[in-house]
Amino acid sequence: MLWIAVASGKGGTGKTTVAVNLALAIEEDVQFLDCDVEGANAHIFLRPQINSVRPVGVLSPRIDIDRCNGCGKCADACRFSALVKVKNRIKVIPNLCHGCGGCQLVCPTGALVLESRRVGAVSEGFAGEMAFASGELDVGQALSVPIIRELKALAGGRDHTIIDCPPGTSCPVVEAVQGCDRCLMVTEPTPFGLHDLKIMTKVLDRMGIPAAIIINRDRGPYRPLEEFCERSGIPVLLRIPFDRRIAELYSRGEVLVDNYPGFRESMVQLFEEVRA
Numbered sequence: 537m538l539w540i541a542v543a544s545g546k547g548g549t550g551k552t553t554v555a556v557n558l559a560l561a562i563e564e565d566v567q568f569l570d571c572d573v574e575g576a577n578a579h580i581f582l583r584p585q586i587n588s589v590r591p592v593g594v595l596s597p598r599i600d601i602d603r604c605n606g607c608g609k610c611a612d613a614c615r616f617s618a619l620v621k622v623k624n625r626i627k628v629i630p631n632l633c634h635g636c637g638g639c640q641l642v643c644p645t646g647a648l649v650l651e652s653r654r655v656g657a658v659s660e661g662f663a664g665e666m667a668f669a670s671g672e673l674d675v676g677q678a679l680s681v682p683i684i685r686e687l688k689a690l691a692g693g694r695d696h697t698i699i700d701c702p703p704g705t706s707c708p709v710v711e712a713v714q715g716c717d718r719c720l721m722v723t724e725p726t727p728f729g730l731h732d733l734k735i736m737t738k739v740l741d742r743m744g745i746p747a748a749i750i751i752n753r754d755r756g757p758y759r760p761l762e763e764f765c766e767r768s769g770i771p772v773l774l775r776i777p778f779d780r781r782i783a784e785l786y787s788r789g790e791v792l793v794d795n796y797p798g799f800r801e802s803m804v805q806l807f808e809e810v811r812a
């Protein structure tokens with residue numbers, strides 16, 4: 537069983553393209569998790585049949601004002617500033633609450649009740665033989681991590697799991713990558729791509745997750761990126777050419793393994809190198 541995360545420090549590098557086409561090229565039992573819950577779009581390429589959609593909630597406090605004595609201990613205990621004391625009244629800021637329950641533990645009067653608050657949903661289904669699950673953060677919500685956690689809890693029983701991670705390098709990415717056997721970092725040969733690749737490399741290094749690099753929109757060596765790859769010792773497993781036909785296929789929601797010559801073979805080879 538192999539868990540492969542496909543990530544990118546920077547958005548728009550082609551992470552989903554790699555994740556989707558890699559999943560399609562593996563001729564084994566595969567599960568695809570779209571953990572890019574603020575902008576999930578793998579379904580556009582994979583066109584899954586969705587069989588179930590379930591809400592995801594986090595615990596959030598409600599104050600029983602008849603029992604609250606205004607002591608403020610809950611606000612002092614909250615590390616996330618989700619509770620504010622205003623003139624002996626406690627105000628809850630739901631979007632800052634991480635549902636840890638610490639405030640309830642310190643409340644001396646039992647005035648705090650934790651209730652589930654919806655932050656998004658997960659969808660499950662199949663894209664052909666491939667098991668598919670995708671998360672979606674509700675508009676106006678800020679907590680991606682519980683949805684990603686829920687998605688990963690769904691996985692299992694399949695030979696391989698491919699995770700399309702959120703872009704960036706913050707908590708949602710850490711949650712998505714956590715526990716994976718390998719992380720493919722998709723980058724592009726630009727100063728911005730290199731900058732965010734360096735940050736992502738540090739994150740994976742701290743997490744102890746083996747990394748590999750995929751260079752997208754490659755149009756010849758970009759020296760700073762080549763030097764970084766050499767210096768870091770992180771292998772470059774694939775270079776995807778800068779080609780207008782790829783952009784056109786992407787814009788039509790079509791997959792490269794079926795429409796771009798040689799791409800399926802490249803993905804198969806990539807998978808073999810990842811699991812070697």
Ligand code: SF4
Pocket residue numbers: 595596597613614615616617618619632633634635636637638639640
């Ligand atoms: S549950 Fe945790 S994060 Fe939420 S308000 Fe209470 S202490 Fe703060």
Ligand code: SF4
Pocket residue numbers: 599603604605606607608609610611626642643644645646647648
């Ligand atoms: S700890 Fe309990 S009693 Fe004290 S202010 Fe908070 S809710 Fe009210």
